[in-house]
Amino acid sequence: MLMYLSNKPYPAYKDSGVEWLGKVPEHWKVRRLKNWLGINRRVLPEDTDPEYTFQYVDIGSVSTGRLTETPKRLRFGNTPSRARRIVAHGDTIVSTVRTYLKAVWYADNLQEPLIASTGFAVLTPDKNTLPKFVSYICESNPFTDLVTSESVGIAYPAIAETRLGTFSVCIPPLPEQAAIARFLDHTTQRVQHHIHAKQKLIKLLEEQKQVITHQAVTGQINVQTGQPYPAYKNSGVEWLGDVPEHWEMRRNGWLFSERSETGYGSLPILEVSLHKGVGIRDMEAGERKQQMSERDRYKRAKKRDIAYNTMRMWQGAVGVVPADGLVSPAYVVLKPIDRIESDYYGHLFRTDAYKRVVKNYSRGIVSDRDRLYWDEFKRIMSVVPPTGEQTAITRFLGHTNHRISKHHTAVKREIDLLHEYRTRLIADVVTGKLDVREAAAHLPESAPPALAATCQDGTELADPGQNPYP
Structure with a gap:
């Protein structure tokens, strides 16, 4: 954005007599x-x-x-x-x-x-x-x-x-208004090209994360080799297709039991987010007082359980419980059996393919209010890799998602900086802090091209399509 740096103040200013304007160009x-x-x-x-x-x-x-x-x-x-x-x-x-x-x-x-x-x-x-x-x-x-x-x-x-x-x-005089508008049109359009490119990259990163997660949890790729498994079998489940030959298929009722325990009012309140999974709820004072009176109805969820929102499970409102706490009576708490790695199923349940299955099992008066209760959840078929492979997949996805999240954060920060730049530029130009008349006169007639997305340090972000496997 060197165009901003190349513009200088006007040669002469006067006091506008208006606090928010301060000094303005002498001829304005x-x-x-x-x-x-x-x-x-x-x-x-x-x-x-x-x-x-x-x-x-x-x-x-x-x-x-x-x-x-x-x-x-x-x-x-x-x-x-x-x-x-x-x-x-x-x-x-x-x-x-x-x-x-x-x-x-x-x-x-x-x-x-x-x-x-x-x-x-x-x-x-x-x-x-x-x-x-x-x-x-x-x-x-x-x-x-x-x-x-x-x-x-x-x-x-x-x-x-x-x-x-x-x-x-x-x-300013009318010709100068035209010069300012032309300069800002051109520059803000250029900024928008940057923002649009970075927003597309964020979308690609999210898609990459989904693809990698799906490949890992369904066995399409062995995360330890980066290659497919040597032998596959038909899972007997339409959405899943073929799975590694040594993996099992079980209904969720064989993998989890429902935890429905109340009376633990001293525990913190937990909530399930579509984007962040399960976390401790940060409540305002008034809300906290109301929740205190309802705690005896809340269900206990223990660390490493899985909790989901019955009404939003089909959208991905599910996650692994990070610490003992309480969840709403509208949630279902899943207690895993001994050979179940909770984080593996936390990833599986949030894949797009699994969410579609959940949607088919959910029931309600209208589709956007469908609920998935325990009796329906326990009938759904899920894949069961050996415990060691569940752990390996979980570790791999933790590392991969961390890398993608770092890229996501860098791009998001770039977008924020571009918005700040645009805001500052408009303010400085329309209040006469910068003289853009010469810059406007030398602008090209064609629209500025879209530019590649880069990190804050100026290096180009990694291709979201690169192979993430070792």
Whole structure:
């Protein structure tokens, strides 16, 4: 991101007289929003035809600089009373309720006007103002922080349209607005190329982790050699296919018994996460008081047991218990028999293939509320490698997953840094801390290419498709 470093401050500055702006370029003007832009100029009248349809944007569907959900097509006769603000091409919408969300979005390339919630202020630029420049000001961190700090209310902070209109901003001449918008368009697009490449890499790393886990726990690969086993047999289970010849198949009822013990109220509360397995629950004071009164109903789970959430087992809400504790009555606690390595089955139960099997055995009124109780779980067939191989597979996956997690963390940190860079750059450019006029004049016409993902130290991340086996 050397483009940021190559830009210098303007040659001369003046005091803006506005605390959040500080010093601004000498030739820029300082004006209040209401004197520079139109605010909420157009609204849907109450006598609109009830059959009139439109696309609607609510507070929850907007983040800083982007839509998080596709606008919904609604009919006026069925819409909430807050669906009234008309948004046209070139407008910028700024949330005036729940302002901590920093929901700001530039309406570009609209095929038809949108209708936004009255929880937004719709800013409409005049002919001597570049619409995209307005959006960058409103998206900048100093501006959104100002909106948040001036909001009233704790649980549902909001700012009045009239108060928003009194905010002062610094405005460069129109040609300079165009140069700033062009520079930021180009640079933020380049940043987004970096972010997109790294997000794709994270997805590939997650897919690699799933593939390696599936190959290891189902015996497709011998983790000690990195090669298939010498001989296989038909498992008799459709989802599993062939397994190593010396591995066994057993119903879960032969591998585990159900632990249903209550009355251990002094133990910590445990919870099952889709992503992290079983862990000790960190509770707020009020929640802790409520849980204390219910502890006698909670089930004991002992270290090395396996616990799962009956309603979310099919999504992977299962894991090995790290320490003695209590789980919700809605959980099932599995006590392994002597020759069972809990961590091996913790990996097996979280594979995509096993989750599909669990889904078929789960029961409920609607599919997304299906539950897997002990009576169904114990009927499911599972593979049983020799105990020594279970241990070897567990160790291998622990090492491999640690390596993948390190890559994942490095890429995630890179994404965070890129977001921080983008935020800082927009703020410095729209408030005149950096002069980008020369840089904008020398930008290429074509879009910047996507760049390879790298670690923080600049080295290229390992290919997620490389062979992980010894």
